[in-house]
Amino acid sequence: MKWVKTDLRSWMMALAAVLFGAVMPLAYAPYNMSVVAPLSVLGFYAVLQMSRTLRMATWIGFIYGFGTFAVGISWIHVSIDQFGGVPLIVSIALMILLCGYLALFPAMSGWLWYRICHDKPAILSAFAFPSIWLVTEYLRGELLTGFPWLAMGYSQTHSWLFEWAPIIGVQGIGWLVVFIGVLLTQTVHPKRLVWALPIIALVGFGTFKASNFIQAEHTGKFAKVALVQGNVPQIIKWDPESQWPTMRLYQDMSRPYYDHDIVVWPEAAIPAVELSAQDYLHNIDSTLAWRESAMITGIIDYQPRTRSYFNNLVVLGRTESEGENPSYYYGNSNRYSKHHLLPIGEFVPLGDLLRPLAPLFNLPMSSFSRGDYIQTNLLANGWKLAPALCYEILFTEQVRLNVRIDTDFIITVSNDAWFGDSIGPHQHLQIAQMRAKELARPVIRTTNNGITAIIDADGSITDQIPQFEAKVLSAEVNQYRGQTLFSRYGHYPIAILSVLSILIAAITRRRHSTIR
Numbered sequence: 001m002k003w004v005k006t007d008l009r010s011w012m013m014a015l016a017a018v019l020f021g022a023v024m025p026l027a028y029a030p031y032n033m034s035v036v037a038p039l040s041v042l043g044f045y046a047v048l049q050m051s052r053t054l055r056m057a058t059w060i061g062f063i064y065g066f067g068t069f070a071v072g073i074s075w076i077h078v079s080i081d082q083f084g085g086v087p088l089i090v091s092i093a094l095m096i097l098l099c100g101y102l103a104l105f106p107a108m109s110g111w112l113w114y115r116i117c118h119d120k121p122a123i124l125s126a127f128a129f130p131s132i133w134l135v136t137e138y139l140r141g142e143l144l145t146g147f148p149w150l151a152m153g154y155s156q157t158h159s160w161l162f163e164w165a166p167i168i169g170v171q172g173i174g175w176l177v178v179f180i181g182v183l184l185t186q187t188v189h190p191k192r193l194v195w196a197l198p199i200i201a202l203v204g205f206g207t208f209k210a211s212n213f214i215q216a217e218h219t220g221k222f223a224k225v226a227l228v229q230g231n232v233p234q235i236i237k238w239d240p241e242s243q244w245p246t247m248r249l250y251q252d253m254s255r256p257y258y259d260h261d262i263v264v265w266p267e268a269a270i271p272a273v274e275l276s277a278q279d280y281l282h283n284i285d286s287t288l289a290w291r292e293s294a295m296i297t298g299i300i301d302y303q304p305r306t307r308s309y310f311n312n313l314v315v316l317g318r319t320e321s322e323g324e325n326p327s328y329y330y331g332n333s334n335r336y337s338k339h340h341l342l343p344i345g346e347f348v349p350l351g352d353l354l355r356p357l358a359p360l361f362n363l364p365m366s367s368f369s370r371g372d373y374i375q376t377n378l379l380a381n382g383w384k385l386a387p388a389l390c391y392e393i394l395f396t397e398q399v400r401l402n403v404r405i406d407t408d409f410i411i412t413v414s415n416d417a418w419f420g421d422s423i424g425p426h427q428h429l430q431i432a433q434m435r436a437k438e439l440a441r442p443v444i445r446t447t448n449n450g451i452t453a454i455i456d457a458d459g460s461i462t463d464q465i466p467q468f469e470a471k472v473l474s475a476e477v478n479q480y481r482g483q484t485l486f487s488r489y490g491h492y493p494i495a496i497l498s499v500l501s502i503l504i505a506a507i508t509r510r511r512h513s514t515i516r
Contacts, residue, residue: 021067051110
């Protein structure tokens with residue numbers, strides 16, 4: 001009978017953990033219920049504290065993470081199911097494997113917490129657990145090329161904690177969310193209210209001060225931009241018969257906006273390799289130079305000598321704001337080559353082994369080469385833009401290091417048609433909002449089928465085009481100058497705090513064990 005009660009208790013804990021994890025994605029776009037994040041952590045941490053063994057704590061972390069990712073990245077199944085060419089049962093199995101892998105990192109949090117903190121004073125654990133979470137979340141964003149999607153900090157783009165972004169970045173905000181969730185678990189203990197409530201109040205006061213800490217200022221200048229959303233269905237994207245109609249569509253949509261400073265097309269808007277589209281590119285280049293404008297477009301570059309593909313952005317028309325000479329030629333340096341490639345979509349790990357197994361591992365253009373980690377800003381009509389191609393906007397440190405003091409804007413282009421009418425594109429836009437706020441630079445975001453948008457330096461969306469509409473967004477984008485604390489120091493301050501918190505907890509545990 002005792003075994004039955006214990007087993008039932010374990011199952012109830014697991015059920016609670018998976019439910020707390022499953023509701024966590026409500027904190028992210030498109031739902032933006034930010035308060036759900038600390039409440040989800042509250043529930044998770046409360047269940048974790050009930051763990052009586054190391055194995056149980058690890059399992060609670062795993063099942064919480066599995067619930068979060070099974071719901072939060074369900075949009076990936078859209079691309080696997082619709083374009084992967086595999087049976088439904090296989091696509092579901094692949095999603096289970098992916099969610100299981102990502103859940104290993106919350107499981108690591110549970111394991112480390114139990115090893116270091118489970119018998120420690122509550123206040124020590126309150127500081128150590130958010131630090132443990134941050135370390136494991138960092139590892140998730142780095143190992144096997146990294147997948148930092150649904151990092152805890154992104155849940156707060158519509159909350160008061162968003163004001164911390166220019167100071168401590170997305171990981172720092174994530175630390176605060178977990179910290180608040182842990183502190184809330186202590187409010188049920190009257191004796192712990194003495195220190196828990198004052199700390200929560202201190203976080204609130206710090207947020208108020210952060211919101212009044214001006215780190216970048218509008219110069220009074222602005223660029224007039226036109227963002228072209230062609231809404232080309234993914235199923236015909238690389239169809240040879242659709243190549244010219246697609247190229248003509250983007251050109252026809254853009255022509256009325258050649259009086260703007262910059263026209264922007266999305267990722268791989270031109271469905272042809274760069275060498276074969278030279279006449280088309282030079283024609284646009286000459287016209288834009290004559291009209292005193294510039295264009296940034298995505299295009300695939302295939303270099304026959306090295307047999308290498310690159311996912312590129314190139315600039316057509318004017319480079320500087322003066323002069324009418326066309327600036328584009330094949331191989332010029334005013335281009336950007338994507339560094340952080342998307343697994344399966346742009347490179348296939350163990351390709352020789354996996355490619356013969358299913359069409360999923362042999363998608364068009366899935367053998368790209370990497371560009372450099374740090375590259376020069378694009379120069380278009382006198383404006384300097386730091387690029388992040390599609391998936392790259394997710395990698396905070398890479399974007400930070402490519403935004404310089406004289407960078408005017410961040411530009412990110414994408415093709416989210418792979419993910420249909422799912423929550424993925426909304427989460428992708430939310431990530432771009434975080435980059436704008438962290439670095440105090442407007443983000444120009446152009447996509448094939450949505451969501452195309454202008455994000456101001458404070459992280460707010462000023463203009464956007466709805467999904468699944470062929471439309472052009474004409475807007476003025478403000479120029480800012482100044483550097484945020486985050487742009488100078490990145491996540492190093494919060495990383496140092498986290499390491500120190502974990503070390504103090506670990507040392508305290510060792511001394512306590514020695515005394516016993």
